[in-house]
Amino acid sequence: MTHFEKAPAKINLSLDVLRKRNDGYHDVEMIMTTVDLADRIELNTLQEDRIEVSLWSRYVPNDERNLAYKAAKAFKTKYNISKGVHIKIEKVIPVSAGLGGGSTDAAAVLRGLNQLWNVNATIAELAALGGTIGSDIPFCVYGSTGIARGFGEIIETLPSPPPFWVVLAKPDIGVSSKTIFQKVNVDELIHPNTNAIIESLYEKDFAKLCANIGNSLESITVSLHPEVQRIKEKMVQAGAAGVLMSGSGPTVYGLVEQQSKAQRIYNSMRGFCQDVYLVRLIG
Template sequence: MDSIDVKALAKINIGLDVTGIREDGYHEVRMIMQTVNLFDKLTVKKVKDGTVSMKTNLRFLPVNDDNLCIKAAKLLIEEFDIKEGVEIDLEKHIPVAAGMAGGSTDGAAVLFAVNRLFNLGLSRKDLMERGVKLGADVPYCVMRGTALAEGIGEVLTPISPMVKCPVLIAKPGISVSTKMVYEALDAKFDSVVHPDIDQLMKDIEAKDLQAVCSHMGNVLEDVTIPMHPVIADIKQNMLEHGAVGAMMSGSGPTVFGFFEDNKTARAAKDALTKSGMVKQLYLTTLFNTKN
């Protein structure tokens, strides 16, 4: 084949705890990662001249070596001494700088695409091992599904699939610096509330949505919400309109809400639209590899 179309799926964090700070400055985490059916579309084409290039529908995104798509393609092309190059066309839908691993999942999708285009024969495990060179979230974005992430996020253990339910995803018109969030966390590390990740995994295994929502938590909310109170306002709006639970994903500012039925979720989406608090709003479902 000369071209391949792939979907790069977003993630949310059902639970996010930071357990310590390493000497190298990285943070030790325990997170429950969950893929959602919100995705970017990528077309990856072979080119004869050996170059690696990309274009995208968002003008402000870098399309140079700073982009994980370019890095991912070059990683495999250089390792396997491939003489041809690729052109990447990225149609972006996942909110940018939103705590949903948008850049990481695009990079993971390019790894998958280049592997298929050039018949490299790499397994999913092989791609995950290479993905960690690009970023801590990339191996999970290759794996997908419901998983416990430990270490700096690269030590992954698949867990029981999350109970199926509608999920509403809302991003306000702001972006959050992950670096600033973690610096703020470091300054008040001893006083933040840590979620019970082990109990959360039991709730997920029991397929108990009410219990999941009562125990899910994100330690970074303690520092991101004071910087951006609109995050708390969006959460409250979702809860007032029927969400079983609502939480910030990653370092923010995206908020997601779990609902028991589509009718309630659609009504909540309408209410958030009218509120004027959000810039991007999606009603979707959870993705699981075992569904």
């Protein structure tokens, strides 16, 4: 049996770090939406009780360190599945980019195995299982648009944003979320106006959304990687209405209403850094 699953990237419309918890994690509040830049997951049942992962990437392991592998293992354990699975990942989303590439692959595995093996778990159950593996996985299980709270495991769905184009630009570096969070001092952070962003989604107000997007981690990543700030400035100069770093970075996105303008910004960024994408919202 074979099952295919799409694993779309996410961008953060907001990322706020509220406090450090006693367990060492941070309580966060993040509004995210999915975009049409996606990995492709192929799942094939194996009669032998083992998990195999195949992909071509210099930067992503294909063993038990891979989040998709961990998701399959957690799923098999949770639902007492004795069959095995071969997971083929076609990577399109750049790695360590702040776009949730590993998390969305793991989420796609959870959704896909649920269908492949007719387990009939609910989305909420799959999201809770994903939360035991990584903080972005619960949102990626749901997809669309939503706010994640706690360490990322509490998900509330939100209306989709008004339609717009997204230009993504990633410098030729990778950023570790763990490294960035280790440098967080909550008292020194700039906190985005989360309520105003939620209002803009309900009102379908593009200008209000662009005026309020914000990321508490951006200043930390920029201090370590100044090229992120240079990409932001270049994208603002090119005319994007809302410009922000996604996740812990280093990818910067620009929000643009008109396709022709988005194409011009995409072309100008192509001369500035290597990994540039022009995508639509699917959230």
